[in-house]
Amino acid sequence: MSVVELNQENGVAAAAAATVVNIAAYKFVTLDDRDELRPRVRAWAEEAGLKGTVLLAPEGINLFLAGASAGVEDFLGRLRADPRFADLEVKVSHSDAVPFGKLLVKLKREIIRMDHPAIRPEDRRAPSVDAHTLARWLAAGVDDAGRPVVMLDTRNDFEVDAGTFEGAIDWRIQRFTQFPDAVLRHREQLAGKTVVSFCTGGIRCEKAALFMQDVGVEHVYQLEGGILKYFEETGGPGFKGRCFVFDGRDTLGPDLAPEAGA
Known part of the structure; x- marks a missing residue:
């Protein structure tokens, strides 16, 4: 298209x-x-x-x-x-x-560095949830099976500070290579819930969801297309603040527009 x-x-x-x-x-x-x-x-x-x-x-x-x-x-x-x-x-x-x-x-060695070579999204993908389904789950507070939904932010702390989903889990990582250890420390926090990993455009949450599956976290999804696709398709319900982007615009709002003057 x-x-x-x-x-x-x-x-x-x-x-x-x-x-x-x-x-x-x-x-x-x-x-x-x-x-x-x-x-x-x-x-x-x-x-x-x-x-x-x-x-x-x-x-x-x-x-x-x-x-x-x-x-x-x-x-x-x-x-x-x-x-x-x-x-x-x-x-x-x-x-x-x-x-x-x-x-x-x-x-580069990896297009998003995780330092876990066994995680190969080309070979397999964790289940994904599309933007409209996620918006419906967030409004209800539960997924279609009635399990509570938690949003897991896989981005670096400074990105989270610009904006994130309301109530999202934020482990304050400084780089994505710290994410696997954070999962191992906090697995109990995710038990019994539907966990939706998300990031800016989808790339980090693909690897994140696979790693969580591999270490036994059940009911894991990745947000298809990340925050940017969620903004594009839904206008961002449930997201508070703005999405950090790594270019001269700095952040984008739910309308995908930079801040005035950016």
């Missing part, structure tokens, strides 16, 4: 077509040709006039890019021509200016 179609589907005002398009996407897929892929991806982004960051790791791709709508479409068309990225899902927002100063395409 094109960015224009996404705008229409999500009810974004037609005026947004004239603003900068910001895209965030990731996919866990084996990349054994990263050295060859890196210059191609960089060339596609440069030719499209995009700025931002692309991470390439043996486990997959993670990207945050911004530019004109036509450039975004061109880049995504080239990327998705590679069968490994044909089904790449993109989260879209808009801003008045490009929130990145330059273009970076980096090779």
Whole structure:
């Protein structure tokens, strides 16, 4: 689906077509040709006039890019021509200016570092809950089976401080590599509940949910598409504050707009 179609589907005002398009996407897929892929991806982004960051790791791709709508479409068309990225899902927002100063395409050990190589989302996924279902669960306080629902924030403490779901569990981690130890220390806090792990765009909560499953936490879900998709599809009921993003916008509101003047 094109960015224009996404705008229409999500009810974004037609005026947004004239603003900068910001895209965030990731996919866990084996990349054994990263050295060859890196210059191609960089060339596609440069030719499209995009700025931002692309991470390439043996486990997959993670990207945050911004530019004109036509450039975004061109880049995504080239990327998705590679069968490994044909089904790449993109989260879209808009801003008045490009929130990145330059273009970076980096090779990394992991696209989100956890230091637990046995956690491979390409091979398996924990159950996910979509935005509308989660909004319904939060309004009721229980899931469809009648179990109490708890939201588990997998982000770093400074991100949580900008905003989070009301009543969410926050273990005050400073980096994601601390999350596994935090789970082991607090497993009893999760017993008997439906646990929904969440993060900005979905990438951290994929690994988080799998780790919790592996250590015996029952009834674990990941929020499909993270906070940004939840904002996009529901407008953010139950979320208090704003979502921290790692670019010049700093935070986004439930309307996916940066703060005035950002």
